[in-house]
Amino acid sequence: MDxxxxxxxxxxxxxxxxEFARKKxxxxxxxxxxxxxxxxxxxxxxxxxxxxxxxxxxxxxAAALLPDDEVLGQYRELGVLLWRGWGIDAAMAQCFGNEQxxxxxxxxxxxxxxxxxxxxxxxxxxxxxxxPQAAGxxxxxxxxxxxxxxxCAAVYFGxxxxxxxxxxxxxxxxxxxxxxxxxxxxxxxxxxxxxxxxQYFGDGIAARGAGYGIDTIRVDGNDVLAVxxxxxEARRKCVESGRGVLVEAMTYRVGHHSTxxxxxxxxxxxxxxxxxxxxxxIARYRLFLKxxxxxxDSDEDELKESLKKDVMRAFKTAEGLKRHELSDIFSDVYxxxxxxxxxxxxxELTQLLRKYGTVWEPWKAxxxxxxDNGESLLGRxx
Amino acid sequence: MTAPSIASTARxxxxxxxxxxxxxxxxxxxxxxxxxxxxxGGHLPSIATSKILRTTREAALRTPGIKWLDEDGxxxxxxxxxxxxxxxMNLYQAVRDAMGIALAKDxxxxxxxxxxxxxxxxxxxxxxxxxxxxxxVFNTPLSExxxxxxxxxxxxxxxxxIAEIQFSDYIFPAxxxxxxxxxxxxYRSGGQFNVGRLxxxxxxxSVGHGGLYHSQxxxxxxxxxxxxKIVVPRSPVQAKGLLLASIRDPNPVIxxxxxxxxxxxxxxxxxxxxxLPLGRAEVLVPGADLTLLTWGTPxxxxxxxxxxxxxxxxxxxxxxxxxxxxxxxxxxDLRTVLPWDVESVIESVQRxxxxxxxxxxxxxxxxxxxxxxEVQSRAFLKLLAPVRRVTAWDTPVGLQFEKFIIPDAIxxxxxxxxxxxx
Numbered sequence: 001m002d003x004x005x006x007x008x009x010x011x012x013x014x015x016x017x018x019e020f021a022r023k024k025x026x027x028x029x030x031x032x033x034x035x036x037x038x039x040x041x042x043x044x045x046x047x048x049x050x051x052x053x054x055x056x057x058x059x060x061x062a063a064a065l066l067p068d069d070e071v072l073g074q075y076r077e078l079g080v081l082l083w084r085g086w087g088i089d090a091a092m093a094q095c096f097g098n099e100q101x102x103x104x105x106x107x108x109x110x111x112x113x114x115x116x117x118x119x120x121x122x123x124x125x126x127x128x129x130x131x132p133q134a135a136g137x138x139x140x141x142x143x144x145x146x147x148x149x150x151x152c153a154a155v156y157f158g159x160x161x162x163x164x165x166x167x168x169x170x171x172x173x174x175x176x177x178x179x180x181x182x183x184x185x186x187x188x189x190x191x192x193x194x195x196x197x198x199q200y201f202g203d204g205i206a207a208r209g210a211g212y213g214i215d216t217i218r219v220d221g222n223d224v225l226a227v228x229x230x231x232x233e234a235r236r237k238c239v240e241s242g243r244g245v246l247v248e249a250m251t252y253r254v255g256h257h258s259t260x261x262x263x264x265x266x267x268x269x270x271x272x273x274x275x276x277x278x279x280x281x282i283a284r285y286r287l288f289l290k291x292x293x294x295x296x297d298s299d300e301d302e303l304k305e306s307l308k309k310d311v312m313r314a315f316k317t318a319e320g321l322k323r324h325e326l327s328d329i330f331s332d333v334y335x336x337x338x339x340x341x342x343x344x345x346x347x348e349l350t351q352l353l354r355k356y357g358t359v360w361e362p363w364k365a366x367x368x369x370x371x372d373n374g375e376s377l378l379g380r381x382x
Numbered sequence: 383m384t385a386p387s388i389a390s391t392a393r394x395x396x397x398x399x400x401x402x403x404x405x406x407x408x409x410x411x412x413x414x415x416x417x418x419x420x421x422x423g424g425h426l427p428s429i430a431t432s433k434i435l436r437t438t439r440e441a442a443l444r445t446p447g448i449k450w451l452d453e454d455g456x457x458x459x460x461x462x463x464x465x466x467x468x469x470x471m472n473l474y475q476a477v478r479d480a481m482g483i484a485l486a487k488d489x490x491x492x493x494x495x496x497x498x499x500x501x502x503x504x505x506x507x508x509x510x511x512x513x514x515x516x517x518x519v520f521n522t523p524l525s526e527x528x529x530x531x532x533x534x535x536x537x538x539x540x541x542x543x544i545a546e547i548q549f550s551d552y553i554f555p556a557x558x559x560x561x562x563x564x565x566x567x568x569y570r571s572g573g574q575f576n577v578g579r580l581x582x583x584x585x586x587x588s589v590g591h592g593g594l595y596h597s598q599x600x601x602x603x604x605x606x607x608x609x610x611k612i613v614v615p616r617s618p619v620q621a622k623g624l625l626l627a628s629i630r631d632p633n634p635v636i637x638x639x640x641x642x643x644x645x646x647x648x649x650x651x652x653x654x655x656x657x658l659p660l661g662r663a664e665v666l667v668p669g670a671d672l673t674l675l676t677w678g679t680p681x682x683x684x685x686x687x688x689x690x691x692x693x694x695x696x697x698x699x700x701x702x703x704x705x706x707x708x709x710x711x712x713x714x715d716l717r718t719v720l721p722w723d724v725e726s727v728i729e730s731v732q733r734x735x736x737x738x739x740x741x742x743x744x745x746x747x748x749x750x751x752x753x754x755x756e757v758q759s760r761a762f763l764k765l766l767a768p769v770r771r772v773t774a775w776d777t778p779v780g781l782q783f784e785k786f787i788i789p790d791a792i793x794x795x796x797x798x799x800x801x802x803x804x
Binding site for chain 1: 521525526554591592596698701778783
C-alpha cells in the first residue's frame with residue numbers, strides 16, 4: 001500500500017472481507033490514547049504511554065493472530081487487547097487502578113495490562129523480560145496436546161529492548177529448544193531519546209534472526225495490510241514448524257515515550273509533524289478503504305463520534321470508582337499459606353491505622369479512596 | 383517478632399528513665415517543618431523548609447568533613463573557605479556539576495548510559511555531551527548488563543568510568559557483572575587488577591506514584607558483595623562531594639540517588655572541587671535519648687517526625703504524650719551503606735540506648751537487619767529497648783497502596799514514641 005492507500009503493483013492483498021476490513025479500523029486506539037494522555041496531564045492518572053504512530057503495527061499483528069494465541073507485550077500493545085474485546089472499561093479501570101481493575105488490582109502503573117481470558121500476559125515494566133518467557137510459553141503450548149500445532153506465543157518488544165540480554169536468550173531458546181514463538185519487533189526508531197542509529201550498528205533487528213536460525217521478515221509497520229499479511233505468514237510458519245519466527249515492523253513513535261518524557265528535547269518537532277503527515281498509518285488505511293468504496297467520510301465521523309462517546313462514558317465511570325480494598329496490600333504476595341511476617345505486618349499496619357487513620361491527614365484523605373475506606377484492615381479486630 | 387502494641391500515655395511516661403525525664407523540659411527542638419502534617423502527594427513538602435539543607439553560602443562551605451581539592455595538586459590542601467563561592471543547585475544539578483569536574487580534571491573519565499547524551503531522563507547529564515564531546519559522554523544501547531560490563535572493562539584499564547543505570551529498579555540485569563565481577567575483581571586477581579575507577583550512578587527510592595518498578599531501594603541486595611561500596615546522598619552538597627569521592631575511590635561504587643530529591647532538594651553548593659568522606663555517617667541532629675538512623679529520602683520524614691514529636695499539631699497532640707515531647711533524638715545519616723560506619727552508630731547507641739532504623743526497602747533481610755544484628759551484639763548491655771526497624775512491608779510496592787507501604791513521618795513518629803516508652 002502506498003502513501004495514499006493504493007495497493008502497490010504486484011503486491012498481494014491479504015484475504016480481507018469488508019466487515020473484517022472495517023473492524024480493523026484503528027480509530028479507537030488513538031481516541032483512547034488521546035484521552036488517557038490528556039487526563040494524565042490533568043493529574044487524574046499517574047502515567048500513560050500512547051501508541052501514536054504505531055497503530056498499524058499493533059492492530060495489524062493482532063488481527064493476524066488467533067484470539068487464543070498467547071501474547072506477551074512490552075507495554076505499547078493496548079491495541080491487541082482492544083482487538084480481542086477486552087473492552088474500554090477494563091482499560092480505563094487499569095489506568096485508574098480502581099476497584100474494577102482486574103489486571104493488577106491497582107498495584108501496577110497505567111498501561112500494565114493483562115487478562116488470562118484474553119490470553120494476554122500481564123505487562124512488567126522491566127524491558128525484555130517477556131522475551132525468553134515467551135519461548136517458555138510457546139514450549140508449554142507445544143507440550144499441550146490441545147494446543148500443539150494450533151497456537152503460538154506472540155511476543156512484542158521495541159528495538160531498544162532487543163539490546164537487552166533477554167532478547168538474545170529468548171531468540172536462542174526459541175530456536176534451539178524449538179518453541180513456536182512469534183517475535184514481533186516494533187522498531188519505532190526511539191528508545192526514549194536514543195535513536196535506533198545509536199541502538200545498533202547492524203541492519204536492525206531482522207538481521208539478527210538468521211544468526212539464531214530464525215526465519216525473519218521485515219515489514220512496513222505503517223501499512224496495516226502489509227503487517228497483516230506478513231504476520232499471518234510468519235504465524236503460519238511458526239505454528240507449522242513449531243519454531244521461532246521474527247517479524248520486524250518498521251514504524252515511527254509519533255508520541256513522546258511516555259507522559260514522563262518531552263521528546264522535543266531530542267528531536268525536531270518538524271520531524272514528527274512530517275511523519276504524521278506523510279506516513280500516517282491510519283490515514284493510509286482509511287484511504288485504502290475509501291478507494292474500495294468500503295468507507296466514507298460520514299462513516300468516519302459517525303464512528304469517531306460514537307467511539308468518543310464510549311470512551312468518555314468509560315472515563316467518567318472509571319473516575320468515579322474507588323480503589324480495591326486496602327487489605328490487598330498484603331494479598332497475592334504468596335499463594336497458599338501466608339507467611340508469619342506478612343500476617344504480623346498486616347496487624348502492624350492495622351494498629352497504626354487505628355491510632356492515626358483519622359488524625360493523620362495524609363492517611364485520612366487516602367483511606368477514603370479505597371472502596372472499604374480501609375475497613376478490610378480496620379475491621380480485622382484482635 | 384510480635385506486632386507492636388500502642389503505648390498508652392501513662393505507660394510512656396512511666397517507662398522513661400529518670401535521666402530522660404529530667405531533660406524533657408529543657409530540650410525543645412527547633413525544627414523545620416510546620417506544625418501541620420504534609421498533604422498527601424508525590425513530593426516532599428518538608429524539604430522546602432528543611433533545616434537539614436544548607437541553604438546559605440556560610441553553611442555550605444562549613445559542611446562537616448569537606449575536603450577541598452584545588453586545582454594545583456602540588457600545593458598544600460586549602461582548608462580556608464574565604465573567597466570560595468557557592469551556587470544554588472538542586473540535586474541533579476549538583477550531580478551534573480560533580481561529573482563536569484571529574485570530566486574536566488581527568489582526561490580518562492567518560493560518562494555513559496541510556497539516554498545520557500541528551501541530558502538523561504532526570505537531567506543529570508545535561509550539557510555534558512556538548513561540553514566534553516560524544517566520545518566522552520554517550521548513549522549506550524539499552525542493556526544494563528552491557529553498561530556494567532563495559533564500565534568494568536574501561537575501569538580495568540585504569541580509566542575512569544561513570545556509568546548510569548536509568549533506574550535502580552533496573553539494575554538487576556547488571557547484578558552478575560556488579561556482584562560477581564566488579565566486587566571480586568581485585569581479590570580474584572591477587573590484587574593485580576581492579577575496577578576502582580568504576581562508579582555506577584542510579585536513581586533510587588520511591589516518589590509516591592512509581593508502583594512496583596519505579597520505587598525500589600535495592601541497596602540491601604548488594605550488602606553481601608564485599609568489594610563494592612554503596613553510597614546514598616541526601617542533598618545537593620552531599621551528592622557532589624560524595625560522588626566525587628566515589629569516582630576517585632579505589633573501589634567500585636554504586637551511587638544511589640534518591641529521585642524524589644533531584645528537584646526538591648536545593649542547597650548552596652560550593653563550586654570548587656571537593657569531596658566528602660565515604661564510609662562515614664554524619665550526625666545531623668545531636669541527641670541523647672534515641673538514635674534515629676536512616677539514609678536518603680527518609681531523612682526528611684524523620685525530620686518531620688521529630689517536629690511532630692516536639693510540637694504535635696492539635697490533631698495528633700492527644701497521641702503524643704507530653705512526657706515524650708522533649709526527648710532528644712539523635713538523627714544520623716548513614717550515607718555509605720556498604721561498608722557502613724559501625725563505629726559511629728555504635729558510639730551513638732551506647733549513649734542513647736535506643737535505636738530506630740528507617741529505610742524504604744522491605745524489612746526482611748533489608749539493610750536494617752544487618753545493622754540491628756551488629757548493634758545488638760556490640761551494645762547489648764546498653765540497649766534500653768529492642769532495635770526497631772521502620773521499613774516498607776515485605777510486599778512489592780503496589781501503586782495505589784504506596785502511602786501505606788513506604789514509611790512516612792507517622793510511621794517514624796510512632797516507632798520513636800514506642801521505643802522511647804519501651
